[in-house]
Amino acid sequence: MSESSLPLLEARDVSKTVRGPEGTLDILADVTLAVHAGESFAIVGASGSGKTTLLGLLAGLDTPTTGSVRLDGHALEAIDEEARADLRRQLVGFVFQSFHLLPALTAEENVMLPLELEGRDDARARAREALTAVGLDTRRRHYPAQLSGGEQQRVAIARAFVHGPRVLFADEPTGNLDQRTGRHVADLLFALNRDHRTTLVLVTHDATLAARCARGVELMEGRIAAPAAIT
């Protein structure tokens, strides 16, 4: 099967319902979408529209109440959490709005983490390469608290692609950054998408950032309102 004919990531009729103090709450309903390998894809919407929940389902961090999510041909709802963890380790990289670096680890050690989980011996060397790629080779021994917000996010990006994932999920990656730094970080993400053909799935409410993606969807109260305004 060719890469273009089968999507790398696919959601079909996905719904997510949670039980709250005031009864059940539908967070997502009937979401269907497909992302192909090497694409950049934006998920946009207002706060509370279900963007982050959708990202979690697509990345295999959670399972849908109904419907199906397939990542590289694997139906995520059909496999257990351990198998999903294996898939994440092999195929997925993450960038978070709040960076989520471990404060007691240096930049280099933070980047080494996914490689250490795989038990790779070349973790340090590859972490250095990744840090060099994001322009932080001189800051590798710094701790997160000693880095600016932009630098921390670049370390997070290095950690996200150091093990060569096929999909990079980014949740509001520029949300905590000023405009200029945010732009640099976004440039970096799109460069990775372009140079390594890493599929980029981006959650944002920043229209400019979303506009840089090849495709996308807009969520409204848990449903796809319309394909995002993508050029």
Add this chain to the structure above:
Amino acid sequence: MKLLRLALRTLRREWHLPELRTLAASLLLAVVALGVVATLASRVEGGLVASAAELIGGDAGVSAPQALPQPYLDEARQRDLTVTRSAGFPSVAFAGERGQLLDVDATDAAWPLRGALELAAHGVTSAGHGPAPGTMYLDHRAMVALGLAVGDHVQLGGLDLAVAAELVSQPDGGQLVAMAPRALMNLADAQRAGLLGVGSRARHRLLVAGAPAAVRDWLAWAKAQALPQGAELITPAKTQQRMRNAFDRAGSFLRLTALLSALLAGVAIALAAQRYARRKTPEIALLRALGTARTRVFGLLLATLGALALPTLLLGVLVAWGLAEGAWQLAGAAFVHVPTALPLLPALGAAAMGLAVLAGFALPPLARLAEVPPVAVFRASMARRVRRVDVLYLVPALVAVALLWNQSGSAKLAIILAVSLSVVAVLAALLALLLLWFARRIAPGAHPALRLGLAALARRRTLSTVQATALSLGLVALLLLAVVAPALLEGWRRELPPDTPNWFVLNLQDDQRTDFTDRLEKLGAQQLNMLPLAVGKLTAINGTPVDQLHFADPGAARWADRQLRLSWTGTLPPSNKVVAGHWAGATPARAEVSVDTSWRDMFGLKIGDRMRFDVGEGSLEATVASVREVDWSSFRVNFFLLLDPAHAGSLPHTWLASFYLPHGHAQALAEVSRDYGNLSLVDVDALLDRVREIVDQVGGAVRWVLGFSLLAGALVLAAALATSAAERRHEAALLRTLGARRGQLRLAAACEFALLGLIAGLTAALGAFGAGWWLARGVFRLDDFVPPLGPLLGGALLAAVVIMLLGLAGTRKVTRTSPMRLLREG
């Protein structure tokens, strides 16, 4: 008032936080442990005083070689104290052809004021008071020796007295060795017969009894007087030295256990407060940003802590009272005749100490919390460390030392524990840091799980060090209690094995030795030991007659004026330790003497000094060759002065025998003793049983308190693990997101906790070994005691496994953390 309301609201909102519950539980435990032990100790002390009073026959008194002057009586009566006078002296009584030397006590009708005088007549035993004029009471030995029965007449000091009853037992001041059979007669009779006149060897006693405060007041008055020459105060503290030693040791054991529980609770409080402070940091930053002054923030924190502490303290006091009362009901057999009211103050004191522990251990993190700057609301890392608060971290150490000092009642115990615990804390911290440094180096080549575990430890360097130190302190306390204390108790018990000599025989003559020994052996006597006993006087030191010497210690002057018991042996007796000079052995070139430390101190003796003794017609000058430390609580025959057998052997002497006779043979022994009218038999079984009972009860009480300590240890463990729970959860979520398998996280956590447990366990085992060694010698006078290293190491390994398992159990939730958590956190 508003602040208090706000504090109460805060507390209600935050009560679900595990760290606040840990804090309250730790405080409760500290108060209960300290309170129960202090209450019991106070009650035992009360019982001991009352029991000593029973033995003395009054609450306090004065004894003197002559009758006490009238003001002593008047002062006592002015204080509404009841008074009795008596006099003790040796005298020979006659019945027909038979004569017997008796220890006679002449008393008035009021005697005894405390305790019971037990009398038997015509098969009926009853309590009584001093004999009426014209009558006397004789003990069984005297009756047998004189061939008398109740109702017969006896001649004493020229008086013809009727034997009104057999003397079964009497308050005797706790004398272990009574020289001769005993008799009681009327004081007026004795005076009439001239038995107390000038030149008599009588010892006069004035005893008082009444309200404790009045007794103390009278004693203080008596102390302020220039006591007549040779007079001595009689106080409960001075009597029952052997029982006293047993109780003192018992008290040390119990205080040790309670103290360790309280310190464990302190560690748990410190950890919980630390965690609470970290959780509250963003909230305090917000309060500060919204304009709340630092002092108000600190006030709020203190008020919240106070609102938590007060009900907890109250509950602790109530529980301590309840448990102390329960324990007394269960184990109060030692003072079955001495009802003492539940003392209320000790538990309140424990509450005050609990408050000190809470304030001391919780204050530093809370003070730091109040220093959080408003700017931290933007970024936590902007909450700079405020150096001036650092000094507060000395407070827990000071509180711990003060507590040790206050509770141990012994500077030695306090110092040993303080030093041991500090060494353990420093050692654990250093070991942890060393391992973390090492971990960073070996991690790259290690098994992935171990690498992750090591990385996890290294990542939380400060927390790991705090955890290792807290766990080590907790474990050292537990090992001391669970392994060292029982071993110490066992060592103590071994000092009084089942065949400890329970009978003493005095006055055995040379020609009676073989025959008497044979008959004893036929009765089943064991551990027979005989020592020569000579009675003499110290006449000169270094050639100067003692009556020309001046001694600063009045005790020395009394001894110089008194008949001394001398003995000799070639081998150093058990329970004696040479602390200066050398042991003379059996055949030194010149006559040598070994003196007890109290004699060295009283007479200012040093090695090489010469002492002259007159014994019978002869005399002997001996050089001080050694100084001995004697364990007077050992239930063995001990002497202040021991001569060498080569030079002292020819002095006129009798023999003193000690032996163990199984229970149930007393009657047979009494029959044997009838054939040797000159012998005095002394039964110390009752006293031995009492001390053994105390050891057993202490063992029971230590197990009780150990229960508290185990709980406190569990709290420390829980608090130590909880300190890193938040980080652990966040980390787990991140690692899960990055694709870590649960098994990987669990294995890494197992490695991490096993390492942590090993550091803590090994440090604690070493610490407990050192502290146990030191405690045995410094406090419990068990010089041969070696803490059991095997069980200690076993305990340490077990602890490491338990820490690993509990750590794993605690991280179960963590490994199940949904990776979605990170996305939700943003």
